[in-house]
Amino acid sequence: MTLNWIIDNAARIGELTAWHAALSVVPTVLGLLVAIPLGWWASRSPRIYPLVIGTSGLLYTIPSIALFVLLPKVLGTRILDPLNVVVALTLYSIALLVRVIADGLASVPHDTVQAATAMGYRPWQRLLHVELPVAVPAIGGGLRVAVVSNVSIVTMAALLGIPQLGSLFTQGFSLRLTLPIVVGIVLCLVLSVVLDVLVHAATRALTPWQQKAETA
Amino acid sequence: MITFEHVSKVYPDGTHAVHDLTFDAPSGRLTVLVGPSGCGKTTSMRMINRLIDPTDGVVSLDGQDTRSVDAIELRRKIGYVIQSAGLFPHRTVVDNVAALPRLLGVGKQQARSRAMELLAKVGLDERFALRYPYQLSGGQQQRVGVARALATDPPFLLMDEPFSAVDPVVRTQLQDSFLQLQRDIGKTIVMVTHDIDEALKLGDQVAVFREGGTLAQVATPSGLLAHPADPFVADFVGASRGYRALGFVEATAPVELADEATVRVGSRPGDAGAVDDGWCVAVDDAHAPLGWVDLRAAGEVVEERHIDFSGTVARADGSLRDLLDAALSSPTGRGLVAGPDGRLRGSVVAAEVLRHVGHGREAEVSS
Numbered sequence: 001m002t003l004n005w006i007i008d009n010a011a012r013i014g015e016l017t018a019w020h021a022a023l024s025v026v027p028t029v030l031g032l033l034v035a036i037p038l039g040w041w042a043s044r045s046p047r048i049y050p051l052v053i054g055t056s057g058l059l060y061t062i063p064s065i066a067l068f069v070l071l072p073k074v075l076g077t078r079i080l081d082p083l084n085v086v087v088a089l090t091l092y093s094i095a096l097l098v099r100v101i102a103d104g105l106a107s108v109p110h111d112t113v114q115a116a117t118a119m120g121y122r123p124w125q126r127l128l129h130v131e132l133p134v135a136v137p138a139i140g141g142g143l144r145v146a147v148v149s150n151v152s153i154v155t156m157a158a159l160l161g162i163p164q165l166g167s168l169f170t171q172g173f174s175l176r177l178t179l180p181i182v183v184g185i186v187l188c189l190v191l192s193v194v195l196d197v198l199v200h201a202a203t204r205a206l207t208p209w210q211q212k213a214e215t216a
Numbered sequence: 217m218i219t220f221e222h223v224s225k226v227y228p229d230g231t232h233a234v235h236d237l238t239f240d241a242p243s244g245r246l247t248v249l250v251g252p253s254g255c256g257k258t259t260s261m262r263m264i265n266r267l268i269d270p271t272d273g274v275v276s277l278d279g280q281d282t283r284s285v286d287a288i289e290l291r292r293k294i295g296y297v298i299q300s301a302g303l304f305p306h307r308t309v310v311d312n313v314a315a316l317p318r319l320l321g322v323g324k325q326q327a328r329s330r331a332m333e334l335l336a337k338v339g340l341d342e343r344f345a346l347r348y349p350y351q352l353s354g355g356q357q358q359r360v361g362v363a364r365a366l367a368t369d370p371p372f373l374l375m376d377e378p379f380s381a382v383d384p385v386v387r388t389q390l391q392d393s394f395l396q397l398q399r400d401i402g403k404t405i406v407m408v409t410h411d412i413d414e415a416l417k418l419g420d421q422v423a424v425f426r427e428g429g430t431l432a433q434v435a436t437p438s439g440l441l442a443h444p445a446d447p448f449v450a451d452f453v454g455a456s457r458g459y460r461a462l463g464f465v466e467a468t469a470p471v472e473l474a475d476e477a478t479v480r481v482g483s484r485p486g487d488a489g490a491v492d493d494g495w496c497v498a499v500d501d502a503h504a505p506l507g508w509v510d511l512r513a514a515g516e517v518v519e520e521r522h523i524d525f526s527g528t529v530a531r532a533d534g535s536l537r538d539l540l541d542a543a544l545s546s547p548t549g550r551g552l553v554a555g556p557d558g559r560l561r562g563s564v565v566a567a568e569v570l571r572h573v574g575h576g577r578e579a580e581v582s583s
Contacts, residue, residue, distance in 0.1 A: 115302030118265055118374075119316050119364075120292035129319065133306045209306045209348040 005179055013168070017187055019082075020164035023157070024150040024195065027086050031093020031146065032139075038094070039101025040127055053099050060095035064088060064156045085157045092153060093146045100142025104135035137210060140203030144196050151192045155184075165191070217243045218264055218372065218406060223273035225259055225429070233259040234429035237273070241421070244402040248419035250409055251452070256429030257408045261374055264406060265294045277372060292320070295365030295373040295403070299381050301357040303349040303364070310335065310345040313363045320368065327367075334363040337400075339393045355386035362394065366401070375407040379414065391418060412453060416440070416460065424449050438464035462537035467572045471532070471539060473553055473562030478503070479518050485511040495548045497560060498523045504558040505529050508547050529554050532561050540569045 006013070042052035067088040072079045075087065108131050116126045132139075158166030168184030171177075204210075218241040225234040234256040241247035249257040262268040263275050266287045275282045282290055303312050311318075313331035318324065335345060338359040349357055358378060365373060379387045379394075395418060398405065409415055415422045416437040424432040424440065426448050433445040441461035444450035454460070477496040479488040488496040494512040497505050507523040514522040527546035530538040532553050542551025543566040550563035 109302070109305070111298055111300045111302035112304060114267075115296065115298055115361075116304075118267060118291055118294075118296035118298075120288050120290075121319065122288055125319060129315070130304055130306075134304070136306075207306070209308075209350070211350050 005177075006183065013183065013187070016163055016165050016167055017191065020151070020154055020166075020188070021191060021195075023082065023085050023089065023154045023162075023164055024147060024191070027089030028093050028143065028147045028150055030086070030090045031097055032143065034090070035094050035097035035101050036132070038098045040105060040131075042098065042102040043105040049102060053102065056095045056098040058095075059091055062091075064092075064153050065159060067091070068157060068160050080161055082157075082162055084160075085154065085162055089150050089153060093150065096146045096149065097139075097142055100139055100146075101135070104138030104142070105131050107138055108134045133206075136203060136206050140199060140206075143203075144199045147195045147199060148192045151188055151195065155188065217241065217278060218247075218404060219274075219276045219279075220260070221274045221276070223260070223263060223270045223275055225256070225263065225268065226271045232429055234263070234270075237429070237431055239423055239431060239434050241404060241406050243278075243404045245420040246398060246405040246407060246418055247421045247423060248407045248409060248415040249423050249425060250412055250415040251425030251432075252427060253410060255425035255427055257423075257425045258376060259429070260425075261376060261406055261408045264372075264374060265291045265296065292316070292368065293370050293372060295368075295370045297358075297361045297365045297373070297375040297378045299377040301349070301354075301361035303357055303360055305349050308346050308348055309340070309352070309360050312349065312360055313367050315364065316367050331363070331367065334366055335360070337366075337397060338363045353386075354382045355390055358382060358390055359393075362397070366403075371404060373403045373405045375405065377409055378407065380409065380411065387414075394418070416453075416463070424452060459537065459540075462540060462573065463535045465536045465573070466533070467536060467539070469572065471553075471564055471572060472568050473532075473564055474550065476550070476552075476560070476563050478560065479509055479511070481506075481518055481520050481523070483518055484516065485509075485514050485518060493548070497552060497563075499560055502558060503560055505552045505554055505560045527552055530564070531556065536569055536573055539564055540566060540573075543569060 038052055038056070042049045068084055069079075071077065071084040071087055072081065075083065077083050112130060112134065113126065116130045121130065154164050155166030155169060157164060158170045165184045165187050168180040172180035172184070220237045220239050223234060223237040224232070226232055237256075237260060249260060251257050259268055263270050264277075264282070266282055269283075277290075277293070304315060307315060310328055310331045313334055314324075314327035317327040317330065322330075332342060332345060335342065340356060340359045340363070344352060344356060349360070352360065358381070361378070379390045382390065391414065407418065419437055421434060422437055422440055423434045426432045432452075433440065433449045435443070438461060440449065440453055441457045441464070444453055444457075450457070477488045477491045478499045479485065479496050480499060480501070488511060491511055494510055495508050496511060498507055498509045498518065499505055507525040507527060509518055509522050510524070524547045528538070528542045529552045530542035532555050539551060539553065542553065543549065543564055544551070546552065546563075548563075550565055551569075553561045553564050555561050
């Protein structure tokens with residue numbers, strides 16, 4: 001039945017994989033967009049840094065199931081709305097990325113920042129044209145962790161019936177079949193690796209200025 | 217002109233970084249702020265472009281109080297060069313130089329072609345233009361730093377220990393090529409250094425700071441050497457200031473040069489002609505002096521290993537210090553002198569230079 005099951009369900013498996021990828025990637029991108037200003041704010045003041053980093057760290061300790069259940073009440077959405085998952089995972093991504101952004105910006109050579117300031121860059125111009133581009137290697141590293149972590153957390157949404165690869169786990173469990181579970185695990189792994197490689201490749205493409213020894 | 221009027225900087229903890237500073241940095245001139253570490257020279261310089269705001273007093277550029285203009289607009293009128301160049305690591309050399317013009321709305325092509333001109337001006341080969349900063353040596357990075365500071369052709373230039381992060385040989389090259397550039401561009405420059413030799417070499421005017429952020433003396437380099445205001449300045453300027461002062465004195469009358477027999481590498485010792493003491497000058501194909509050859513020690517043919525390179529070569533229009541140094545460093549006691557074209561003119565002995573030192577003193581007293 002092994003191959004037959006996969007062939008019979010190929011269309012659905014493909015659909016679940018696509019959903020899974022979207023539910024992992026979209027929150028990572030949204031999280032990055034929110035984390036950039038927050039991380040910048042934190043990196044600029046030694047007093048604000050522990051506050052922002054502490055709060056965002058706390059966010060990550062909220063169990064995902066609790067968030068999935070709570071968010072519809074807060075957002076006024078239906079429990080099956082994929083938006084709940086997107087919002088929850090965006091929060092997790094923010095939690096992971098704020099620290100990455102703050103530390104990445106802090107790692108930009110002091111001389112480079114000082115030169116930009118003295119040349120007459122406004123603070124936002126300096127962030128956009130100098131600090132963020134120079135922090136790309138550090139940010140890229142954090143992004144890989146965030147996207148892979150999201151691929152794994154998304155599976156929890158299966159308990160609410162939101163379709164993605166986690167649905168194969170619940171299906172396998174209720175039908176007492178091992179195969180859907182194995183297929184789900186393998187596809188999650190493959191998706192993780194593919195996304196990780198993509199982020200890594202994008203980081204390298206954005207940083208042709210890095211010494212070879214550092215990117216290897 | 218950059219003017220400091222009773223400028224002070226006191227930090228919240230009560231430290232006086234700069235105390236009641238008053239001096240002018242004249243237009244088109246290079247003013248060097250020099251002093252021991254912690255004397256407030258860097259703080260003073262950073263108050264010009266408001267990286268630091270003074271607690272008291274007024275800093276003005278061409279008569280305009282710097283506090284009356286937006287700090288960002290102010291900084292865009294003032295080029296800035298720092299010790300480690302502080303280049304943007306993610307931009308190529310040409311784009312580092314073009315960065316500020318691009319930010320201010322100049323088109324990419326125009327900004328880049330202007331950047332290429334500036335790179336040529338600071339003496340960087342165009343094949344470096346598309347490299348990234350990490351692919352350059354420290355000296356090359358510093359040249360890019362200077363080009364970047366000049367990108368918008370600002371009237372003012374601030375330089376924070378610009379040549380101190382490179383080795384002595386490269387430093388001398390950078391200093392020389394910068395002096396040449398400044399002759400050409402005539403910017404109003406304030407430079408900070410802890411190296412008194414650099415200050416004396418580069419400055420049209422030198423401001424000596426002492427600990428506690430007060431100004432000890434402002435004078436021309438030769439004025440500082442000849443008339444230090446107090447024991448602190450005398451001590452800071454250094455022990456051999458009498459000798460160094462000669463570096464600012466040119467011979468008032470032509471220095472008498474003796475003719476020297478010459479020989480080329482690869483020729484026979486006999487080709488030199490009549491030689492009194494066995495020594496003659498090795499010259500290259502352009503007749504530029506290389507060093508001394510003791511013909512008695514050379515064999516059938518003069519080879520490079522026979523040349524004694526220990527003597528320095530002075531220029532006929534150089535300072536008395538250069539001429540004296542050539543004489544003192546020469547294995548024969550006769551210093552080699554070349555013309556502005558690099559060709560050997562002859563030799564000079566120390567006694568002849570010292571005779572002119574006497575004349576120089578008289579000229580200074582009477583002027």
